[in-house]
């Protein structure tokens with residue numbers, strides 16, 4: 001039967017991060033590889049409390065089919081997070097990954113051009129390939145995208161959208177400066193390019209001031225994606241999109257043909273937790289746990305590697321993007337690191353052209369302080385051994 005697979009499947013490769021997840025699940029390996037929240041922090045008791053209250057509510061509509069755009073109570077709460085949004089500009093998705101898929105389904109014809117950051121989120125790159133998009137990549141720096149390169153691409157390639165993760169980016173942890181955002185907005189307006197803004201990590205800020213989103217700076221040309229995966233639990237599979245209402249109508253049409261609707265039960269749990277401020281409180285707990293982990297990894301890296309690597313300290317999110325300067329190909333370092341009992345994601349997989357890279361992505365949220373210390377030491381041993389080999 002495989003001979004009949006569509007090209008989008010025969011040309012797709014298995015995500016390298018999934019391979020690593022499997023590897024680290026089987027072996028006693030300290031993993032800085034996944035992008036996982038700390039499972040010990042999932043607010044199980046509060047979830048159980050609201051789930052029980054809902055089940056006892058005796059509302060016959062709870063488990064019935066409903067509309068594809070989501071539960072009103074939750075849309076109302078999400079709309080409040082934006083400077084000005086009405087619930088008609090919000091729809092729920094099965095995680096922001098589905099949001100990305102629905103945007104592609106709604107906007108992309110074969111070979112349509114899109115622009116991504118270089119490097120970018122691995123699963124988005126894979127998805128864009130499946131839609132047979134022409135992918136152009138624009139260099140990403142610590143303070144935002146390369147504006148000259150972006151303008152050239154907007155002008156020459158006439159992309160449908162620019163896929164951007166402007167806060168605590170995956171994989172780099174970088175954030176756009178306000179100035180950079182304004183420049184991007186200027187170009188989007190001038191060349192009429194949609195900004196597809198993906199912000200799953202925005203709430204996890206450990207330092208600095210909150211920044212203004214593209215959704216608030218340029219609502220008429222932005223499709224914003226959000227998710228409860230990092231602030232509550234990935235298994236809820238609840239994300240959302242915010243866009244002009246006529247775009248939401250088209251995206252809703254796409255969602256109907258994909259899965260009819262999200263499960264309402266967890267949407268109601270989420271809505272209740274937002275209404276009484278519990279999610280905001282829970283985010284404070286997450287920050288209180290994740291900030292020391294970020295600091296521990298930064299300190300351990302500085303202590304072990306000294307000047308032999310480079311990285312920018314992220315103000316939030318889940319990742320540190322390290323330039324292992326003495327190792328041209330971090331894939332080799334990955335192999336050595338696995339031997340020493342620690343995993344990370346080699347940078348190459350995050351680049352649109354999969355070029356060899358000296359960078360690697362390290363996650364700190366899903367390891368204990370002790371594992372961070374031990375894992376960084378093991379990584380350093382691997383780094384040193386590789387150089388003397």
Ligand code: PMP
Nearest residue numbers: 035095096097121170227229239
């Ligand atoms: N976008 C980015 C940048 C991500 O890092 C992730 C999660 N790793 C997602 C989207 C998907 O998140 P969700 O669980 O909401 O589908």
